Amino acid sequence: MNSSIQWYPGHMAKAKRKISESLTLVDAVVEIVDSRIPRSSRNPDLASLVKSKPQIVLLCKSDLADSSVTRQWLEWFKSQGIPAMSADCRSGKGLEGFMPLLKSTLKEKIEKWQAKGMTNPTVRIMVVGIPNVGKSSFINRMTRGKKAIVGDRPGVTKGNQWFSIDKGVELLDTPGVLWPKFDDPSVGKALAFTGAIKDEILDTTTLASELLEILSAGYPDVLKRYKINEVSGKSGWELLELVARGRSMLIRGGEPDLDRAAKTVLDEFRGGKLGAVSLEKPEEY
Ligand SMILES: Nc1nc2c(ncn2[C@@H]2O[C@H](COP(=O)(O)OP(=O)(O)OP(=O)(O)O)[C@@H](O)[C@H]2O)c(=O)[nH]1
Ligand SMILES: [Mg+2]
Known part of the structure; x- marks a missing residue:
């Protein structure tokens, strides 16, 4: 595969x-x-x-x-x-x-x-x-x-x-x-979230922060897994930082390791560890 x-x-x-x-x-x-x-x-x-x-x-x-x-x-x-x-x-x-x-x-x-x-x-x-x-x-x-x-x-x-x-x-x-609809950037993103296309063609931290933003809007409870209980008003990047802190992923100087946090979020989402989540609804078709 x-x-x-x-x-x-x-x-x-x-x-x-x-x-x-x-x-x-x-x-x-x-x-x-x-x-x-x-x-x-x-x-x-x-x-x-x-x-x-x-x-x-x-x-x-x-x-x-x-x-x-x-x-x-x-x-x-x-x-x-x-x-x-x-x-x-x-x-x-x-x-x-x-x-x-x-x-x-x-x-x-x-x-x-x-x-x-x-x-x-x-x-x-x-x-x-x-x-x-x-x-x-x-x-x-x-x-x-x-x-x-x-x-x-x-x-x-x-x-x-x-x-x-x-x-x-x-x-x-x-x-x-078959190939997907690559010409539509929102499609490319959706395929990257689920892992259907290569990570390397997109920046992992941007991808994860966008996924976190979508999750916080539609499925805020799944973020409790990362000890994030309050999502309102937080950007994707702030959420990613909280994931890093919640998992004690820090680099020298106590800064959050965003790369590691991003990889974790994407891997866990793709593996179904965040629970049942849908990223698209028919009314948006
Ligand atoms: N959770 C879950 N995982 C699935 C399901 N179907 C397939 N998978 C997993 O998704 C991955 C891809 O599944 P495949 O059946 O190999 O998909 P494919 O379309 O044949 O993939 P290619 O041959 O690469 O084009 C594998 O890790 C499967 O175990 C499903 O219904 N649920
Ligand atoms: Mg196959």
Whole structure:
């Protein structure tokens, strides 16, 4: 797993080509997004790549997000006519809802096939998403214990493998890796907060102080972890300094070690140690 992919135009063209090729082999696409940042973790070009193929959005890492905000997102996607669900792809919690959602999404297609005389139609699906969102975790969960299908058929001959994950449902084993909306600075920041992009391209202390400011506005209680009980009127930089002091991270002369504090805040947020936090709400979409 590598969360530090940098996208150059060549990479993007190659990724696009690979996904377009795989798309010809499937009936539906599952886009995995991060529940904490469903806006920023979607790919801007997927809709035009997928065209008319049914698409399901899976909000992964639901255990790290604020469940009430995740519910709002599910409503929002529904209002856009996009089938969506949330799950913890690591533990598998919520994934039991996947098959019913897929089958209801493809109901018309399956009925059409049956009307044409196909008795046991097989639905093929693939997973796409930006780096580090949980694509492999989802695939591993869905294929656990299942055998890869071997044989002479499209996809198999090209080195792809398929897993039969339910009666009449096959999953392509390799996910399509997509790039995020890099041109939007707020997206870049959201991806940096969750660790989806490299830290080195952003200054860690600035990033952490901005995260602290967002947390203090929406989830002030999580900062009690750093012995910060009163957040009102404090800037992100002041909060970062309090984190350093709260954790006794000091440098010579008793000054707060902001670099260390910033790293701690980001690591703990990314690891879910600050509790369930959502950074984006649908009304801001
Ligand atoms: N807490 C939590 N962590 C998750 C979940 N799904 C994935 N992860 C973690 O997120 C990290 C990335 O997950 P992967 O499944 O490797 O993501 P990916 O999309 O395949 O990543 P790339 O292959 O790098 O593009 C891993 O550390 C996983 O353990 C989830 O639902 N909850
Ligand atoms: Mg992966």
